[in-house]
Amino acid sequence: MSQRSRVIALYKHIQYLLREYPTDDVRKMQIACKKAFAKNKDETDPKKIEEMIARGEYVSKEIETLYALKKYRAMKRRYYDD
């Protein structure tokens, strides 16, 4: 995959993740994500772009972990006493 398509795939993935973000205003989060990507749209240095992709991937992993933890805690509260 080219760097360009990796960035697009990452953007789409984060937008998809944000759909179920536990907030009152999902749209706001999605716009914030769009802005964060748009801010660096003129970046041309492949090395810097690579760093940004790594950061984006880290953020998406964090969101996934947040969802997993939220669900785990909900289950634990409902079904376990300890």
Place this chain on the structure above:
Amino acid sequence: MSRVLVGVKRVIDYAVKIRVKPDKSGVVTEGVKHSMNPFDEIAVEEAVKMKEKKLASEVIALSVGPPQSQETLRTALAMGVDRGIHIEISGKDYEMLQPIHISKMFAKIAQDEKCDLIVLGKQAIDDDSNQTAQMTAAVLDWPQAVFASAVEKTDGGLKVVREIDGGLETITTKLPAVVSADLRLNIPRYATLPNIMKAKKKPIKKLSAADVGVDIKPRIEVISVEDPPIRQAGSIVPDIDTLVSKLKEAGHVK
């Protein structure tokens, strides 16, 4: 190498506030977000992990329910399951479907597909029955390892750590066997959008209750479904003495 069968149930999403129907016949399901039962996600993850470790040759997901259950199966396929089987039962029949019927269907499919291991969630978060795994093992006369918090493959069998009251129990079992997943077994992976799209190419076989030869006549009747009692409002006491006397009155301290 073995073939693994996992069960997935479509339930009301865990984050949704449940509302009881005004006529007390059940809970409101129309227009409510549904997703895969969290414990089934754990079961699917465990089966997919086995495949990745080359301990399983194929993972098959089975879902029993209305047409929308296909979406839930799709999620399982996106997580890495190879193919799906959907036994379609909808409307009134599905509302009255009990673990006794489901377990017979699982047993039939496991035999037809020559599965060596069945992995199920320990219970569904909608009816909280916690019976399907145990009943399936009974129908097939296979060993059961329920409430698994760790599963390890040994020569010709499994070593399973079970969650029991006040601790853990380690058991070994031969294959074929039925395992049910407890909360701490693993952390399920996220079904990404590209994977859900790719999963649309994976096959889902559609069957009916008659195809598997299971009589789905209801064995029970729902009399009434009601909200849990609302928590009573607390009260503020002026000093410790009143608190103690009130606690004594209620029988909390002697």
